[in-house]
Amino acid sequence: MAKKAAKTSGARPTVAISGGKAANAGRRKTRKAGNSKGLRHFLLFVGYASFGALLLFEPTMAALIVVGLAPSLVALFFDHGAFRRPRLITLCCFNLAGFLPYFARLLNAHDRVGEFFSMITDIYVWAVIYGATALGAGLLWIGPFLAAIVLQALNDERIKEVEKRQLALVKEWGAEVKGSGAG
Amino acid sequence: MDNQLAATEQHVPPQSGKTSSVPDKAEGAHKSASAERAAPTRGKQTDRQPPPLVVEGRYAVDLKRPLPAFDRAGGQAFAAQDIKDASRLVYALVQRKAVPQRKDVVTGLRGDPVSNLLNPLAQGVYRLGTKGPARLITIIEAPAGPSLAGALKGHSISPQILRKLVVPAAVRMLSALHARKITHRAIFPENLFFANTEGGEIVFGECFSGPPGIDLAACYEPLDRAMADPSARGPAGPEADLFSLGATLLACYLGRPLGGRRDPESLMRARIAQGSFWALSGGEEIPGLLGMLLRGLLNDDPEERWTLEDVEAWTENAARPRRVLNLSWTFARPVTFMRQNFSDRRMLAQEFARHPLEAARWLRALDFNLWFQTYLTAETLTEKIEKHLNLHAEPDLSSTHHGDHALVCRFAALLDPFGPLRWRGRHIMPDAIGSALANAFAERDEHVLDDMRHFFDQGVMPAAVEIMGEHNTEVQKLAFDLGQLAQLVRAKGADKGLERALYELNPALPCLSPVFKGLWVGSIKELLEALDRLAEKPGNLLHIIDTHILAFIAAREHGAASLVAAVRATPKDQRRTLAALIELLRYLQDKSRLTKLPHLTTRLADLLRPELGKLKGRKRREKSLAMLKEVAESGSILKLAKIFDLLAIARADAQGFQQARWRYRQLEGRRKHFSRKVLPSDPEARALGYRAASVIAVIALMLTATVVFIVP
Numbered sequence: 001m002a003k004k005a006a007k008t009s010g011a012r013p014t015v016a017i018s019g020g021k022a023a024n025a026g027r028r029k030t031r032k033a034g035n036s037k038g039l040r041h042f043l044l045f046v047g048y049a050s051f052g053a054l055l056l057f058e059p060t061m062a063a064l065i066v067v068g069l070a071p072s073l074v075a076l077f078f079d080h081g082a083f084r085r086p087r088l089i090t091l092c093c094f095n096l097a098g099f100l101p102y103f104a105r106l107l108n109a110h111d112r113v114g115e116f117f118s119m120i121t122d123i124y125v126w127a128v129i130y131g132a133t134a135l136g137a138g139l140l141w142i143g144p145f146l147a148a149i150v151l152q153a154l155n156d157e158r159i160k161e162v163e164k165r166q167l168a169l170v171k172e173w174g175a176e177v178k179g180s181g182a183g
Numbered sequence: 184m185d186n187q188l189a190a191t192e193q194h195v196p197p198q199s200g201k202t203s204s205v206p207d208k209a210e211g212a213h214k215s216a217s218a219e220r221a222a223p224t225r226g227k228q229t230d231r232q233p234p235p236l237v238v239e240g241r242y243a244v245d246l247k248r249p250l251p252a253f254d255r256a257g258g259q260a261f262a263a264q265d266i267k268d269a270s271r272l273v274y275a276l277v278q279r280k281a282v283p284q285r286k287d288v289v290t291g292l293r294g295d296p297v298s299n300l301l302n303p304l305a306q307g308v309y310r311l312g313t314k315g316p317a318r319l320i321t322i323i324e325a326p327a328g329p330s331l332a333g334a335l336k337g338h339s340i341s342p343q344i345l346r347k348l349v350v351p352a353a354v355r356m357l358s359a360l361h362a363r364k365i366t367h368r369a370i371f372p373e374n375l376f377f378a379n380t381e382g383g384e385i386v387f388g389e390c391f392s393g394p395p396g397i398d399l400a401a402c403y404e405p406l407d408r409a410m411a412d413p414s415a416r417g418p419a420g421p422e423a424d425l426f427s428l429g430a431t432l433l434a435c436y437l438g439r440p441l442g443g444r445r446d447p448e449s450l451m452r453a454r455i456a457q458g459s460f461w462a463l464s465g466g467e468e469i470p471g472l473l474g475m476l477l478r479g480l481l482n483d484d485p486e487e488r489w490t491l492e493d494v495e496a497w498t499e500n501a502a503r504p505r506r507v508l509n510l511s512w513t514f515a516r517p518v519t520f521m522r523q524n525f526s527d528r529r530m531l532a533q534e535f536a537r538h539p540l541e542a543a544r545w546l547r548a549l550d551f552n553l554w555f556q557t558y559l560t561a562e563t564l565t566e567k568i569e570k571h572l573n574l575h576a577e578p579d580l581s582s583t584h585h586g587d588h589a590l591v592c593r594f595a596a597l598l599d600p601f602g603p604l605r606w607r608g609r610h611i612m613p614d615a616i617g618s619a620l621a622n623a624f625a626e627r628d629e630h631v632l633d634d635m636r637h638f639f640d641q642g643v644m645p646a647a648v649e650i651m652g653e654h655n656t657e658v659q660k661l662a663f664d665l666g667q668l669a670q671l672v673r674a675k676g677a678d679k680g681l682e683r684a685l686y687e688l689n690p691a692l693p694c695l696s697p698v699f700k701g702l703w704v705g706s707i708k709e710l711l712e713a714l715d716r717l718a719e720k721p722g723n724l725l726h727i728i729d730t731h732i733l734a735f736i737a738a739r740e741h742g743a744a745s746l747v748a749a750v751r752a753t754p755k756d757q758r759r760t761l762a763a764l765i766e767l768l769r770y771l772q773d774k775s776r777l778t779k780l781p782h783l784t785t786r787l788a789d790l791l792r793p794e795l796g797k798l799k800g801r802k803r804r805e806k807s808l809a810m811l812k813e814v815a816e817s818g819s820i821l822k823l824a825k826i827f828d829l830l831a832i833a834r835a836d837a838q839g840f841q842q843a844r845w846r847y848r849q850l851e852g853r854r855k856h857f858s859r860k861v862l863p864s865d866p867e868a869r870a871l872g873y874r875a876a877s878v879i880a881v882i883a884l885m886l887t888a889t890v891v892f893i894v895p
Binding site for chain 1: 799800801802839840843844846847848850851853854857858860861862863864865866867868869870871872873874875876877879880881883884886887888891892
């Protein structure tokens, strides 16, 4: 608005400088966020274009991708909770791990259409692809439990260390160092 | 002391002839306040004789032979002998502690003796006996003959003898002294001696053992100083010596006490009314040249009084006769006060001083301007005088009547600007405040000291001096310094106050602290040595160092004044007080170049120990205490102060403690954090779990990709 007002008055547009360095940092952060958002949009566009090209020239492979990587796509678009990145990585990697053999088989087949229909009617294919994904999901579920047990054990060791250092302080400065209240 | 001519005086000539058997290695002869070390004896002395007292390794003093003829207000005289030259006659004067000596006179005469005067030869601080007190002892030349008063035994001296012997001796002696800006101020018949047993030359006695004029009876003092207290007459100028000479010559001529049978009070009145010459001579006519001399010397007007040149001319029969003038000290008409009429201002001032409360009432009832115009017609009432007089009509209802006394002091200064300051029964010349203070402290009465403190209030001495300065040029010269002195007394702080003024004005006075009873502490070095000896006995050092000691230090060592002030600046903070005391003693030890003060260092270490014990840091505390023991044994307060900067140590300890406390709190927070049960829903557990799962997933994908694409 300042620029507009400056333009109408004929004066050179001036940027209000306020907050100094903090304002500069804020602007840089906004610029960075803007840059990454742009990159994501670009990648999405590339992916969409690539998938579109694949759909035109190799429809069976595109179809297999849609069907086989459905869990990953769902997670990618609908999972917005905490720790999104590691969860996404886990699910996508396991999904891909189950999907890759069949993708390779389709890639090497002469009759891709026939092979495609053969695969989608084969229950084992579904079991492997979605079973791998389920394995990943299961790992995501059990992971925090195991981590809690490990952390509990580590904390016990840490408590001993902390208490040792506290004891050293008391030995050096007396019981008053425990103190109470501010100051 | 009554210096009237008396026939009862006994003169005991000083010892002469045989040398004593005092060995060269004089035992018990010490020069410092730590002179308590008994004479080194080789084995026990079976006869228990006190060791002989030898001053400067040369003059043996016999304390069993007093010499009353040489006793003065400043000290007591004893027989003495010059070991190296038996023919030289000397005596010893043991100085009284609370009477300040005229140090500048002693120094001047020791370096350059004056003829016809008993000069000091040696001086030092020594113990009187094995367990006696330490005192300053001065060895003085002694005359071979008796005192003039003793020799005359009530008979008069002829004018020829006075003219041929006494006057020339006086002229020689006074010319030399006055040329050095020194006044004698102790000229009276008992202080004149014959140089030898056959008569002959006249010598004048010592003049430095006490404040100027302290040994003189009022009749030997000029009128303006005669009304002052003996200890507060001031050094005055050469004209005062000449007056004393005149009075002495008159007494010698008359062969009887001056003033006849009159009491001092009526003699003073007669002097004021008739003039000193007539009053002191008792109306007796003194014809001839001697009469001319005496009239000239006893002139009450200092401007008209004969000078030494006039006296010299007189001895050569070339004297110029002068008029005897009476100053206009009279009121235009007599003033009635307490049913008495006063025509002389000085007498009225004296009467006011005698009845101050009645005088104050009388003054407040006056219409002062009218009174001034009516009775003091020769003067003009200036604004300055009116301002300083500050005469209020409202009475002073306080119990001390301080305001009334102050008013009387100011008014008396107006009436008698050349006389003494009159304050609560004391009569103090403006140039003798130092000796008056010394006298007040000698009385050891808190009321007296309180009165002296009030003497320096703005409305008392400073105002009176300003009033006097309007007429008295000598006092005018002193006004600024006296004003500064008054501010010094009124100021708060251990380095200021009445005690500080006492030691500033009396540079020769030893420290009068009761802590140094039996000791003579005349310098900073002696003070440190005395404190070191006192520190041997148990007692709190902080209580030993009292206001006298602190004031003495501040006066003798001006560079230490701020350190002295710091010692008493925070009385409730023991740590700061101790740190300030250590710093002060360090400074003094450094200045006096004393290498060791073992007991004082040990005592300071004892005071430091509990403070270091309060340190919270164990390592710092243990290290400090270990070092303290070592430093205490060194006997060096310099080292102690350098290593143990108590405030810095305490500050570092407090900072360390605060940091340790913060650190402990931080650790406690972390301990509590670690103590709680870790649930799978905790962010930490989830983060770790998911990260682990993602790592496994990536590995699985890589393995699968390897198997699928690379292995076949």
